[in-house]
Amino acid sequence: MTTKLIVIFSTIWIAPLMCWMLINETRFKKNIVLGVTLPQEAHVDPDVLTVLDRFKKTEILITVALCGSLLVCLLPQLDRWMMTAWMIWIDLCIFLPYIPYIKAHRRLMDIKAEKGWKKESRKIYVDTRAIGNERWISPVFFALPVLISALPFLFDRSSWPIYLINTVCCILLWFGYRYLYRNKAEMVDENTELTIALTRIRRYNWGKVWLLISWMMAAVSLIFLFGRQNGTLLIVLMTALTVAVCVFALRIEMRMRKMQEKLTESSGAGAYIDDDDKWLGGFLYYNPDDHNAIINSRIGLNSTVNLASGFGKFMIVATILLLLGMPFLGIALDQMSYQPISLKAEGNVLKAEAGWTDYEIDLESADSIELLEKLPKGLSRYWGTGTNKLLKGDFTADDYYRIKVMLDPTNGPWLLIHNADGYFLLGSREAGEITKLYQELTQ
Amino acid sequence: MILNFDFNSSAPIYQQLRNQIVVGIAEGKLKPGEQLPTIRALAEESGINMMTVSKAYQILKQEGYITTDRRSGAKVAVSGRNEIPAATLEQLRLHLSELRLAGLTKEEILQICETLYEEDGNK
Structure with missing residues (x-):
């Protein structure tokens, strides 16, 4: 039940977040609404407002349905396929809200054509006075989290390995900050001051997010150092840190969107930039005339890829395969969770095997063999698998510093062996097998 | 100054860039001594190739409209009388012939030139 609740509470926010982000796109920013560039007069156009209103209602309905459907995971009948159901649910959360988005986008494009708001295509505009003013955050600011990691x-x-991964991540974050940003002015219309202001805001917030994440990696190292002896403390601190960073990052994104909205609310009355022909469905950039592979998103802070470039094609195919592969990953995880555990005593060696993991326990050097009716207190995964039907790998527990585990937590009792290699905690899926094995080993 | 590159146009991009900067200087949108974006920045900004921007800047430099410096980059040349490129005179001759063949008198052609000249100066 705990695993199920963790699954539900760790992911249920995806659906409302997607809804919130997409509904936010119904507010005019940089003259763009739902991926369509429209003039100032469209802000009060009844046809446009009807489309936006209908879109918002549909998104809310989808979100309610998605949140409700996640509760289905609580059904005991779904235990065997919980991970598969969960992965399918995440895919639905990502794909479903885009169906009304694309529909509304297409309707707005039709309205745009009907009302004569469509502009010439295949043009690129550049404000010579708004470019070349970039100032990057010094790598020194990233060096400090690297050192702390x-x-x-x-x-x-x-x-x-954990400290090394965090340190390498901090270094990579600097590269991400520096090279995943498309150095392009945020041009909305002929107002150079507005272009410069929007560009500065984007670049400033871009640096802030990358720096924030690099400090998060440094904090992960510290949390691990101080919390590694106490599994519960480690989980609590890591969860608090992840939540804090997500909230901060989201706050930066939403504040940035708000500023874009505020600064461009009077734009679109005269001449304005319309790049719609380069954005498929309003959110996928395809421009063969642009040799850049990394592109800034139209709204907010994100980066995206140019689908006309080789890298862009690779990224989109990889993303789609990853998303479509998630249900298969769920099936694999469910299978793994129920994989058989084999325990065989051969001479002075006890062989324990589950999937790709196997332990060979030397019984000659064993100084204690105990039968446990309850799992040790504070049993917490350090490295390996931890599902509600299988615990496997390196764990920590309150009374044991490190313990190698291979068991089904729902099927006791369990066998605890201590030898020269450390502690081993083993279990079986078959009733009575462990008790029988214990008797054999102790005789 | 706002530059626009039309990828549907038959004119090559470097030519469009060169022409817009010349028109920009003539119309006073680019002031003498004003800093122009570097080749790299302009290429990155517009998404067009660096070689294309470089070619346009080379032509502008050869024609005396801009100056380039390794440290300060490209700048609009401080005004003075530039030598008229031979190609421009050739084009002018061709356009004059076209206007004559269209049946315009010398006075009418001069009137059109004066109007266009004034229009550009007032922009």
Whole structure:
């Protein structure tokens, strides 16, 4: 039940967040609404407002349906296929809200053509006075989180992979900040001051987000250093950090959108930039005349790719395959969760096997073999698999620093062996198998 | 100054860039000594190739409309009488012939030139 609740509470926010982000696109920013560039007069056009209103209502209905459907995961009949259902649900959360978006976008494009608001295509506009003013955050600001990420290694050598990953991530974050940004002025109309202001706001917030994430990696290293002995504390701190960073990042994105809305609310009365012909469905950039592969999103802070470039094609195909592959990943996880656990005593060695993991436990050096009716307190995964039907890998527990585990947590009792290699906690899927094995080993 | 590149036009992009900068200088939208974007910045901004921007800047430099410096980049040349490029004189001769063949008198042609000249100066 706990796993189910974790699954539900860790993902149920995806549906309302998608809804919120898409509904936010019904507010005019940079003369764009639902991926369509429209003039000032469209702000009060009844046809446009009807489309936007209908879109908002549909999105809310979809979100309510999606949130309700996630509760289906609580049904015990779905236990065997919970991960598959969960992955399908995440895919639905990503794809479903875009169906009304594309419909509304197409309707707005029709209205745009009907009312004579459509402009010439295949033109690119550049304001010579608004470009070349870029100032990047010095790498020194990223160096500090890099150092802090690596610092715990001096005090805890055993968890070096975690500190190394965090340090490398911090360095990569600087590269991301510097090279995933398309250095392009945010031109909306002929107003150079507005272009410069919008560009500065975007660049400033872009740096802020990347710096924030690099500090998060540094914090992960510190949390691991101080919380590694206590699994519960580690989970609480990591969850709090993730929530805090997500809230901050979202706040930056929404504030940025608000500023774009505010600054461009009087634009679109005279000449204005219309790039609609380069955006498929309003959100996929396709422009063979642009040699750049990384492109700034039209609204907000994000980056996207140019589908006309080789890199863009690769990225979109990879993303679609990843999303479509998620249900298969769910099936694999469900299968893994129920995979058989084999325990065989051969001479002085006990062989435990589940999937790709196997332990060979030397019984000659074993100084204690115990039968546990309850799992050790504070059993927490350090490295490996942890589902409601299978615990496998390296774990920590209150009374044991490190413990190698291979068991079904719903099917006790369990066998605890201590030998020269450390602690091993084993279980079986078959009733009575462990008790029988315990008797054999202790005789 | 706002530049626009039309990819449906038969004129090559470097020619469009060169022409717009010349017109911009003539109309006073680009002031003498004004800094122009670097080749890299303009290419990145517009998405057009760096070689295309470089070619346009080279032509503008050869024609004396801009000056380039390794440290300060490209600037609009401080006004003075530039030598008229031979190609421009050739084009002018061709356009004059076309107007004569269209049946316009010398006075009418001069009147059109004066009107266009005034229009550009007032922009």
